[in-house]
Amino acid sequence: MFSAAMLGILVTMFLALIAAVRGPTVFDRILAINLFGTKTVLLIAVSGFLMGRPEWLDLALVYALVNFVAMIAVLKFVRFGNLARDDVEPRG
Amino acid sequence: MTALLDVLSWIALMSGVAFCVLGAAGLLRMPDFWARTHAAGLTDTLGAGLILVGLMFQAGIGLVTIKLLMILGFLYVASPTAGHALFRAAHAHGVAFSEATLGIRKWEDGSDRGSD
Numbered sequence: 001m002f003s004a005a006m007l008g009i010l011v012t013m014f015l016a017l018i019a020a021v022r023g024p025t026v027f028d029r030i031l032a033i034n035l036f037g038t039k040t041v042l043l044i045a046v047s048g049f050l051m052g053r054p055e056w057l058d059l060a061l062v063y064a065l066v067n068f069v070a071m072i073a074v075l076k077f078v079r080f081g082n083l084a085r086d087d088v089e090p091r092g
Numbered sequence: 093m094t095a096l097l098d099v100l101s102w103i104a105l106m107s108g109v110a111f112c113v114l115g116a117a118g119l120l121r122m123p124d125f126w127a128r129t130h131a132a133g134l135t136d137t138l139g140a141g142l143i144l145v146g147l148m149f150q151a152g153i154g155l156v157t158i159k160l161l162m163i164l165g166f167l168y169v170a171s172p173t174a175g176h177a178l179f180r181a182a183h184a185h186g187v188a189f190s191e192a193t194l195g196i197r198k199w200e201d202g203s204d205r206g207s208d
Contacts, residue, residue: 001102005143008109012135015116019128027182028125034174035119035132039112041163042143046105049147057159064163068170072177079181 002050006043013039026078030071037067101149108142115139124190125182129175136171140164 013036020032041064048056111134118131144164151157 001098001105005105005109005146008106008113009143012109012112012116012139015113015120019116019119022120025125025182025185025187027178027185027187028128030178031125031128031132032119034171034178035116035135038136038140038167038171041167042112042140045147045160045163046143049150054151054156054159057156057163061159061163061166064166064170068166068174071174075174075177075181079184 002046005046006050009039009043009046013043030074030078033074034067034071037063037071041067097149097152101146104142104146104149106146108139108144108146111135111142112139123192125187126189126193129179133171133175136167136175140167140171 016032016036016039020029020036023029023032041060044056044060044063048054048060115131115133115135118134119128122128122131141164144160144167148157148160151160
């Protein structure tokens with residue numbers, strides 16, 4: 001059962017990678033990579049149950065937090081052109 | 093009892109995986125960015141939620157279920173927040189609509205009703 005779920009999640013991640021490579025604008029790519037990160041959280045959780053070690057859920061939780069922060073950081077970089085200064089005008 | 097929990101867990105896991113694959117297929121098939129966001133939102137809410145609920149049926153009551161609930165709660169807060177930031181940034185950049193999406197808008201205005 002867990003192997004089937006892992007296979008489905010891996011298929012989803014592969015499709016998200018194709019969308020990230022193909023997407024015409026940078027926002028399509030960010031959308032696909034965000035989906036990829038969410039599916040990584042699920043993959044870690046399911047694989048912990050598959051290996052009989054549900055303690056890996058801690059890793060999944062940390063990955064969810066890191067994924068969210070990275071997503072906001074990439075968006076800020078796309079919008080402002082840098083990450084540190086706050087005196088620049090947003091693009092567009 | 094255990095067999096019933098196994099069946100419930102199997103149903104939740106498989107439907108969650110099906111929603112994930114469908115959302116990823118929508119990400120590839122939809123015409124423009126604004127339509128693709130709907131497909132991505134489907135995998136973040138129904139897909140992740142059903143898979144985590146299926147794992148909760150396997151874990152039973154305990155610390156593991158609390159951790160799963162923490163992951164679920166965080167995903168349900170963070171994913172719409174990240175999505176909102178992404179859509180705002182895309183809107184500020186003026187990402188283009190496709191012809192199909194604009195057709196719906198035209199129909200809502202009443203300007204071109206009946207032609208399509």
